[in-house]
Amino acid sequence: MSLKYLLIxxxxxxxxxxxxxxxxxxxxxxxxxxxxxxxxxxxxxxxTFSVFNKLSHNWMIGFKMRIxxxxxxxxxxxxxxxxxDAVTGASSNxxxxxxxxxxxxxxxxxxxGDNLLSFGAYYSSEIDYEGKxxxxxxxxxxxxxxxxxxIGISQSDDVWKPVFDRALPKDYRREGKLDxxxxxxxxxxxxxxxxxxxxxxxxxxxxxxxxVLQNDIAKFENYPDSRVGHAFALKGVxxxxxxxxxxxxxRYYTDDWDISSHTVNIEELHDFSKNFTTGxxxxxxxxxxxxxxxxxxxxNATDNYFATDYRMxxxxxxxxxxxxxxxxxxxxxxxxSIDFYQTTSNDYIKSWYGVDKINAIFTTFTxxxxx
Amino acid sequence: MYKLFLIALVLFTSGCSEHLVRVMPYEKEYFAxxxxxxxxxxxxxxxxxxxxxxxxxSAGGESSFQGGCxxx
Numbered sequence: 001m002s003l004k005y006l007l008i009x010x011x012x013x014x015x016x017x018x019x020x021x022x023x024x025x026x027x028x029x030x031x032x033x034x035x036x037x038x039x040x041x042x043x044x045x046x047x048t049f050s051v052f053n054k055l056s057h058n059w060m061i062g063f064k065m066r067i068x069x070x071x072x073x074x075x076x077x078x079x080x081x082x083x084x085d086a087v088t089g090a091s092s093n094x095x096x097x098x099x100x101x102x103x104x105x106x107x108x109x110x111x112x113g114d115n116l117l118s119f120g121a122y123y124s125s126e127i128d129y130e131g132k133x134x135x136x137x138x139x140x141x142x143x144x145x146x147x148x149x150x151i152g153i154s155q156s157d158d159v160w161k162p163v164f165d166r167a168l169p170k171d172y173r174r175e176g177k178l179d180x181x182x183x184x185x186x187x188x189x190x191x192x193x194x195x196x197x198x199x200x201x202x203x204x205x206x207x208x209x210x211x212v213l214q215n216d217i218a219k220f221e222n223y224p225d226s227r228v229g230h231a232f233a234l235k236g237v238x239x240x241x242x243x244x245x246x247x248x249x250x251r252y253y254t255d256d257w258d259i260s261s262h263t264v265n266i267e268e269l270h271d272f273s274k275n276f277t278t279g280x281x282x283x284x285x286x287x288x289x290x291x292x293x294x295x296x297x298x299x300n301a302t303d304n305y306f307a308t309d310y311r312m313x314x315x316x317x318x319x320x321x322x323x324x325x326x327x328x329x330x331x332x333x334x335x336x337s338i339d340f341y342q343t344t345s346n347d348y349i350k351s352w353y354g355v356d357k358i359n360a361i362f363t364t365f366t367x368x369x370x371x
Numbered sequence: 372m373y374k375l376f377l378i379a380l381v382l383f384t385s386g387c388s389e390h391l392v393r394v395m396p397y398e399k400e401y402f403a404x405x406x407x408x409x410x411x412x413x414x415x416x417x418x419x420x421x422x423x424x425x426x427x428x429s430a431g432g433e434s435s436f437q438g439g440c441x442x443x
Contacts, residue, residue: 034418048414068440101440129441143391145399160441177431184391188398193409197431231431237407245406253429261429269406277406287428311428319419323412325405337415341426362422364414 025060032366040353042072060109068101101126114141131158150181162208173203189239197231212306229255243271261287275327283319310348317343332369
């Protein structure tokens, strides 16, 4: 009898060990297209592709490709959309798109049930900018997979190549980021996540094209050449009832340019059938101004810093959108989303883009399947 | 915040963490549903992460990597 219990116990332990080493890695592939259109004369159409292939039980490699086909005033005439009509009216655009950005990402993932390690490299190529970055993320599952501790590190080393003949004080932009996260299951219907991000940027951090133009001053934008930011986020997802869930998040951001912001996002999802889920999301964002931006028309020639980009000023934004998730037979997935984005009225937006506020619509569409 | 995070880290990795086993494996079925994900539409999360980086002056809090581009 005791031998039987011993065998059962050993079998249970073995099963537990096998379970803990289980991997959820799967061969998968996706095709999609994203779009972005705004009233500042920017249109972006982005085909996307990704493939993830298992090398072994615990290892997988992945490749993602994004191509941004961009038409934008910033490329046609140096960012000033307020002048774009005159420019485009005077010249014909030989190419259908003003720029095409290629952004491949190569990554590898290890997973054994309790540990998830992913790392990779990112590259981005545009007419006037080349981006390179390395990233690594590690997640450790604890407490019978009720708790997940995560750490992520990334470092970019980007280079500016202005289309105009302009010698920049520094031609690089380097950004480092450290993310620490804790996920905790609170109940069978509630999960919470806390994230802290440390961000450090250095190099040429403004646009090489934006400029301040006053009666007595014509200066390119000039920002401090370093910036340190901190972001704190609380996120959660809760099952309201069998067919409805609520996704919510709050983020506080602050940096040494005195920009601070609050972001609130809330989304309700509803299962209309076994295969189709949709819902509504709302996002509100508000930020303060940087400590070096000045009122339009009030710069002095002796100022150290010049800013005309609205992102250095105080403004709010609102986003409303709908996601769509459809599961096909065999497990294939069709996901889509449409969102409308709007900023509040802003003098800098009016001065640069010729409109009171930025209005944008962005969409995504993805077909994903396992093989 | 650093201290809070360290305290939480110690709690999670110490004996106190047994109190954090709040959901048994057989109670996790809801978390397998797409609508219970923190990022239910992955493509949208990537797309909007990029857009908000371009259109706003804040960053971070995503616990995921966002590559740079000249749009910023």
